[in-house]
Amino acid sequence: MAESSSPADKSVQVKLVLLGEAAVGKSSVVLRFVNNEFQPNKEPTIGAAFLTQKCRLEDRILRYEIWDTAGQERFHSLAPMYYRNAQAAVVVYDVTKASSLEKAKSWVKELQRQANPNIVIALAGNKVDLVQPSSSSSGTGASSESEDEADDATATGGEAPASSAEPESLRQVPREEAQAYAQEAGLLFFETSAKTGEGIVEIFTEIAKKIPIEHILASSRGNAGRPGVNGARAEGSQSQNVNLDQNAAKPKDACNC
Numbered sequence: 144m145a146e147s148s149s150p151a152d153k154s155v156q157v158k159l160v161l162l163g164e165a166a167v168g169k170s171s172v173v174l175r176f177v178n179n180e181f182q183p184n185k186e187p188t189i190g191a192a193f194l195t196q197k198c199r200l201e202d203r204i205l206r207y208e209i210w211d212t213a214g215q216e217r218f219h220s221l222a223p224m225y226y227r228n229a230q231a232a233v234v235v236y237d238v239t240k241a242s243s244l245e246k247a248k249s250w251v252k253e254l255q256r257q258a259n260p261n262i263v264i265a266l267a268g269n270k271v272d273l274v275q276p277s278s279s280s281s282g283t284g285a286s287s288e289s290e291d292e293a294d295d296a297t298a299t300g301g302e303a304p305a306s307s308a309e310p311e312s313l314r315q316v317p318r319e320e321a322q323a324y325a326q327e328a329g330l331l332f333f334e335t336s337a338k339t340g341e342g343i344v345e346i347f348t349e350i351a352k353k354i355p356i357e358h359i360l361a362s363s364r365g366n367a368g369r370p371g372v373n374g375a376r377a378e379g380s381q382s383q384n385v386n387l388d389q390n391a392a393k394p395k396d397a398c399n400c
């Protein structure tokens with residue numbers, strides 16, 4: 144169907160799924176992206192949570208439909224429901240927990256075997272704030288929660304090293320190692336902190352740049368568009384159900400992407 148609408152009306156829906164071991168920070172990454180918030184004591188996700196976030200691209204609006212899955216093994220069998228037909232995936236691990244990278248690799252393998260062959264996959268090494276000197280944070284600096292509340296129920300050592308001289312000692316996954324793996328596997332790679340905001344916008348922006356938008360438009364509207372994708376900008380957001388519904392629909396400029 145020929146449409147005469149302006150380019151900005153061409154909202155492209157992109158289904159994105161978050162995968163990774165429990166407690167690596169999947170829900171926190173999404174919450175940072177969608178609401179620009181961080182909750183130190185995030186309760187575990189049950190099943191999955193659904194959120195949306197719009198980003199304005201150069202010539203159209205991209206609307207992420209984000210499925211935030213639960214990381215526990217007992218929910219593993221549900222995962223295909225969420226990654227089926229997904230155009231993008233963010234596989235998260237925790238830089239302070241080596242085993243979480245192994246789990247991330249197994250998710251990547253599963254996606255590469257069973258998901259949409261054109262899926263854009265990003266690997267995110269989260270909680271990088273725990274391995275950086277606190278003074279050199281390059282994030283948004285928006286959070287002001289007390290450090291000692293950041294404890295979580297995992298073996299990852301949830302406390303932030305507020306003024307530790309050797310924060311790198313918490314690091315279990317060298318950046319170079321994860322980056323080399325990502326390159327070999329054809330993944331986008333980022334180190335992130337849902338707590339400070341570091342790297343979060345970049346993930347979603349770089350994914351947006353790699354999404355074959357013209358292909359999606361062609362199949363959904365019969366209208367092959369030009370994939371001009373620079374300078375995405377958050378347009379609004381909403382979240383639904385399960386565990387991420389506290390601050391839905393906050394149309395502030397959350398992601399600056």
Ligand SMILES: Nc1nc2c(ncn2[C@@H]2O[C@H](COP(=O)(O)OP(=O)(O)O)[C@@H](O)[C@H]2O)c(=O)[nH]1
Pocket residue numbers: 163164165166167168169170171172182183184185186187188214269270271272273293294295296301303335336337338339
């Ligand atoms: N220091 C720090 N803690 C984080 C970060 N992201 C998540 N957390 C904490 O890690 C715990 C698990 O986070 P959650 O988002 O529920 O993980 P999920 O199970 O993968 O969804 C919570 O206590 C979070 O507050 C981060 O970037 N830095």
Ligand SMILES: [Mg+2]
Pocket residue numbers: 169170171186187188211212213214
């Ligand atoms: Mg979660």
